[in-house]
Amino acid sequence: MLTLFVAPYTVALAPHIALEETGISHTIQWLSFASNDQRKADYLAVNPKGRVPALTGDHGVLTEAPAILEYIADLSGQLMPADTFARAKVREMMSYLASTMHPNHAHGVRGERWSDDPAAHASMAAKVPETMNASCAHVESSLPDNGWFVGDYSVADIHLFNVCCWLPKDGVDIADYPKLAAHFAAMQARPAVMRTLKLTDG
Ligand SMILES: N[C@@H](CCC(=O)N[C@@H](CS)C(=O)NCC(=O)O)C(=O)O
Incomplete structure (x- = not known):
């Protein structure tokens, strides 16, 4: 189990x-x-x-x-496409989410990982809306006009939804990113979600 x-x-x-x-x-x-x-x-x-x-x-x-x-x-x-390139694209998105977008978010809530200086924590937190908006703009440009990230529903869509749940607290309005907003709404409508x-x- x-x-x-x-x-x-x-x-x-x-x-x-x-x-x-x-x-x-x-x-x-x-x-x-x-x-x-x-x-x-x-x-x-x-x-x-x-x-x-x-x-x-x-x-x-x-x-x-x-x-x-x-x-x-x-x-x-x-939750993984059969096509080799599509599988690599799924990994590319999850790598970006884990190595860039998640740390962007963490600078707002876990500043103590990178500095012991409270002023530095405040400075890192102040930067989060900028870095998360930049990440959203990148993801927006990677999404298709309709449907899931690589066509078939995959673990990349689930990982992306997870990170987007943090956007309100990160000072990002998902409505500024229409494809991302539609993706988020489609995820929210899934019974398993x-x-x-x-x-x-x-
Ligand atoms: N690279 C890891 C990051 C895991 C991570 O940082 N998880 C956070 C929650 S989102 C955590 O457990 N934080 C606890 C802490 O910092 O004490 C992954 O993608 O699984």
Whole structure:
């Protein structure tokens, strides 16, 4: 049995949605960041990085959202296109989300990772609307006029939706990006996404 360790509205939302979409049998282990569960010994024994998501199962522990998402896609035979180039495009988008857009967002809420200076935290947080808007403009230019990122619904769409959930707090109005806004609305309308958000909101 797979167990996914999550905290609400973190990047662990994406693998949670992927598990709901594919119907793979799993359990969800909820962590509270308010209680600093991610830094407690029992969770550090699962993921020494002290971050979510982490997925445990018979084969061991897997961390990093893009790796977990692709693993869920492989296990299920869903959520990844068959075409080799389209698969690479899915990985390209997830790499961008994990390595650029997510850190842009984190500069607003986790400034202590990069500086011990409160003035630097404020300066980093002030930059977030600019960097997240730049990322949204890039993603907007990558999306097709209609439909999912590579045609077939994939883990890249789920990962993108997850990151876009943070936009209101990051000072971005998704309405400024019509294709991204339509993509977000299409994701919200999916039954598996609705179920996952209901579980997340308790
Ligand atoms: N590169 C990782 C990032 C994971 C990450 O930073 N997760 C955040 C939540 S979005 C976290 O667990 N933060 C806890 C902390 O910083 O204490 C991934 O894509 O899975």
